[in-house]
Amino acid sequence: MDRLDRNVTDETLMESYAGGDAGAFEELLERHRRPLFGYLCRMLGSRELAEDTFQEIFIRVINSRVTYKNTAKFATWLYRIAHNSCVDALRRENYRKTESLFQPVDPRGDPLTGSRAGAANGGEMLIQDVVAGSDPGPDEQLARKQLSETLKKCIERLNPEQREVFVLRQYQNLPFQEIGRVVGASESTVKSRMRYALNNLRSMLVAENIPEGVTL
Amino acid sequence: MNCKKAQSFMMDYLYGEIEPHKQATLKAHLQECPKCAEELAAHRATIATFKELRPEEPSSQLVGKVAAAAAEDIRRQESARAPRVWYWKPALAAAGIAAVVLISLAHFLPLNTRSARPVNNLIAMKKNEKTFGDQKARSMSSESVGAQRAAPSRVIDDESAGKDIIAKDREAKTSRDLGIVSSQRTESVEAQYAAPSRIAEDETVTAEGRKSATASRYDEIAPSQDAHNEAAGAKTERLGETFAAKGIPPDSKAGTEPVLGDRQQQLAFDKNIPKEYRQEERKNLASPPPSAPVGQAGLAQAGRAAEEPAPPMTAGASAPLRSDGVVVEADRMELAASPAKQQEILSDIEKTTKEKTDSVTESSKLSAAGELKQRKVPDEFARGNAYFEMRDFRRAATSYEDFIARKPQGRPAVEAMHRLGLSYQELGQFEKALSVYTEIIDNYPDYSDMGNVLMAAGDCYLTLGKTEDAIRTFEIASEKFPGLHDVARQKIEAAKEKTRITNRALPK
Numbered sequence: 001m002d003r004l005d006r007n008v009t010d011e012t013l014m015e016s017y018a019g020g021d022a023g024a025f026e027e028l029l030e031r032h033r034r035p036l037f038g039y040l041c042r043m044l045g046s047r048e049l050a051e052d053t054f055q056e057i058f059i060r061v062i063n064s065r066v067t068y069k070n071t072a073k074f075a076t077w078l079y080r081i082a083h084n085s086c087v088d089a090l091r092r093e094n095y096r097k098t099e100s101l102f103q104p105v106d107p108r109g110d111p112l113t114g115s116r117a118g119a120a121n122g123g124e125m126l127i128q129d130v131v132a133g134s135d136p137g138p139d140e141q142l143a144r145k146q147l148s149e150t151l152k153k154c155i156e157r158l159n160p161e162q163r164e165v166f167v168l169r170q171y172q173n174l175p176f177q178e179i180g181r182v183v184g185a186s187e188s189t190v191k192s193r194m195r196y197a198l199n200n201l202r203s204m205l206v207a208e209n210i211p212e213g214v215t216l
Numbered sequence: 217m218n219c220k221k222a223q224s225f226m227m228d229y230l231y232g233e234i235e236p237h238k239q240a241t242l243k244a245h246l247q248e249c250p251k252c253a254e255e256l257a258a259h260r261a262t263i264a265t266f267k268e269l270r271p272e273e274p275s276s277q278l279v280g281k282v283a284a285a286a287a288e289d290i291r292r293q294e295s296a297r298a299p300r301v302w303y304w305k306p307a308l309a310a311a312g313i314a315a316v317v318l319i320s321l322a323h324f325l326p327l328n329t330r331s332a333r334p335v336n337n338l339i340a341m342k343k344n345e346k347t348f349g350d351q352k353a354r355s356m357s358s359e360s361v362g363a364q365r366a367a368p369s370r371v372i373d374d375e376s377a378g379k380d381i382i383a384k385d386r387e388a389k390t391s392r393d394l395g396i397v398s399s400q401r402t403e404s405v406e407a408q409y410a411a412p413s414r415i416a417e418d419e420t421v422t423a424e425g426r427k428s429a430t431a432s433r434y435d436e437i438a439p440s441q442d443a444h445n446e447a448a449g450a451k452t453e454r455l456g457e458t459f460a461a462k463g464i465p466p467d468s469k470a471g472t473e474p475v476l477g478d479r480q481q482q483l484a485f486d487k488n489i490p491k492e493y494r495q496e497e498r499k500n501l502a503s504p505p506p507s508a509p510v511g512q513a514g515l516a517q518a519g520r521a522a523e524e525p526a527p528p529m530t531a532g533a534s535a536p537l538r539s540d541g542v543v544v545e546a547d548r549m550e551l552a553a554s555p556a557k558q559q560e561i562l563s564d565i566e567k568t569t570k571e572k573t574d575s576v577t578e579s580s581k582l583s584a585a586g587e588l589k590q591r592k593v594p595d596e597f598a599r600g601n602a603y604f605e606m607r608d609f610r611r612a613a614t615s616y617e618d619f620i621a622r623k624p625q626g627r628p629a630v631e632a633m634h635r636l637g638l639s640y641q642e643l644g645q646f647e648k649a650l651s652v653y654t655e656i657i658d659n660y661p662d663y664s665d666m667g668n669v670l671m672a673a674g675d676c677y678l679t680l681g682k683t684e685d686a687i688r689t690f691e692i693a694s695e696k697f698p699g700l701h702d703v704a705r706q707k708i709e710a711a712k713e714k715t716r717i718t719n720r721a722l723p724k
Binding site: 020022025026029033034037038039042047051054055058062063065066088094148151152155169170171175176188191194195198201202205210 | 224259278
């Protein structure tokens with residue numbers, strides 16, 4: 001079987017790995033490492049914590065190799081494990097950080113009310129600072145980096161439930177129904193969280209003086 | 217279509233999940249509802265802004281580590297598979313042998329404990345021994361003494377009695393060696409079979425080689441000497457110890473034995489006894505011979521014994537004396553005067569043995585039940601832990617509740633409560649979680665993870681809006697557990713901030 005053949009589904013690869021094919025696991029790892037790590041970074045807000053959790057998730061996958069049953073989409077199963085690992089990691093961090101799953105406290109302001117805590121770089125960001133140019137100079141590169149950081153912070157400031165739905169839909173491209181299975185909620189609840197997430201993000205962009213529709 | 221429905225369709229539309237007919241419906245609504253149209257445009261712009269955010273990449277080192285772990289897991293499992301083929305066979309064989317031994321013991325031991333036959337055989341053997349001794353004392357030469365001396369051994373080896381006794385005696389020893397039967401049961405078996413086993417040992421119970429072995433042994437004795445009496449005398453010395461232990465003077469018990477009633481039948485099995493000797497035996501059987509004196513005391517009374525009726529059964533040469541000096545019930549049988557008395561004592565022994573057996577069975581049952589109970593309790597705890605790790609908090613909570621309902625003691629109890637509280641918390645049942653935490657705080661002040669319990673309780677208070685209680689709990693955690701000081705202070709500040717926000721929001 002050609003591992004790089006995208007027609008080979010994740011589920012088939014996982015079954016091959018369950019049968020003792022280490023190459024199948026490597027292909028799965030290759031397919032999911034970036035989106036999964038991005039999801040973890042967005043959810044946990046720390047690269048270090050994301051690395052630990054990334055390793056933990058795949059250890060769980062490895063340990064579940066023998067008992068794996070092809071009853072759901074592999075991505076759904078993987079992100080379900082990831083979701084649980086994130087909840088664990090956040091609980092562990094709960095005593096070290098003020099923010100928790102149940103009581104998010106944001107000292108920078110309340111995103112729900114749209115109250116402004118100030119631009120990340122201390123000043124108003126203009127569209128020309130962030131629009132991609134044909135030949136980006138050092139200033140433009142810096143502006144892009146700043147915008148990227150601001151967007152990440154905006155996502156981090158979301159309520160964890162909204163954040164998770166937004167990240168899974170926006171970056172992991174999971175359908176709403178699958179997201180519901182991952183987070184243990186109904187599809188309508190997931191859509192509702194997504195709507196709130198988009199509204200809050202728009203408020204934050206306005207608060208950060210980032211024009212809507214701007215792209216990197 | 218109302219706006220709420222349109223908002224749901226909007227999400228599908230924005231990410232390309234909408235079905236064509238829904239899209240048409242949404243389009244129609246958007247043309248009528250400018251507010252929803254505006255919202256859709258805003259969402260689209262927000263999505264476009266965040267679309268280009270590139271996800272971070274994990275380091276190649278991390279990916280390599282994970283891939284190596286997966287390959288190692290496969291390698292380990294494959295290497296573990298091969299030895300398993302090697303090792304399960306001996307393990308299975310050992311289990312099979314153990315099962316056979318246990319079944320054998322279970323089959324024979326209850327018979328041993330209940331059956332009176334060995335005791336009767338014991339009596340029979342002793343009587344035979346004395347009969348032969350008596351005959352020898354009267355008429356036999358030294359050579360025939362050897363033969364006669366072998367006769368009781370053969371009786372022991374008799375298919376109807378000796379083998380049974382020896383086999384059961386060995387079983388009893390095996391049982392003791394294996395430590396499988398309870399001490400009570402062992403005592404009972406030992407009490408019944410100690411005497412035959414000693415006789416068997418004394419008589420060198422080897423089927424075919426017995427005769428020559430016995431002869432050579434007795435060849436060392438002067439032909440004119442009464443070998444049996446000497447042997448009996450030696451045995452009486454041991455008996456003396458037994459009596460001393462019982463507080464009974466040996467002399468008062470030493471004497472003659474009655475003749476065995478079914479002697480003829482037993483002789484029929486003994487093919488090694490010379491024909492002439494058998495004939496003489498039959499004569500003796502026709503008219504019961506006078507009892508022979510046994511031991512030194514018996515010798516002193518020999519003349520008197522010839523005229524007197526048979527005294528009570530002698531304790532014989534093999535009165536069982538346990539290592540602790542307690543003479544067991546089989547002694548009573550040997551000391552019994554009449555068959556009726558023997559029967560009475562036998563019934564007594566049977567009754568006692570049954571009681572002991574029942575007691576053992578009952579205690580075994582209780583013990584097994586206790587073990588089951590003991591085993592079940594940690595199972596529930598372990599099950600709870602497994603569910604907890606799987607984040608199935610509903611089942612975890614149920615398992616912990618079951619475990620706690622058994623009122624366990626010690627660290628598992630408090631750990632289960634702690635985890636139960638966390639499970640409740642995960643399930644959003646903060647009141648219940650708080651109740652559990654309060655119980656831990658009240659009843660287990662020395663719990664090693666008390667700091668985290670306090671913090672969790674504080675979180676529950678905070679979530680339930682009991683900010684003052686939360687602050688107080690966090691303050692206690694901060695004071696008592698320096699390691700949690702910073703976190704607790706942060707939580708206190710957060711709680712105070714929440715109070716300020718709430719107060720501000722409340723209408724004056």
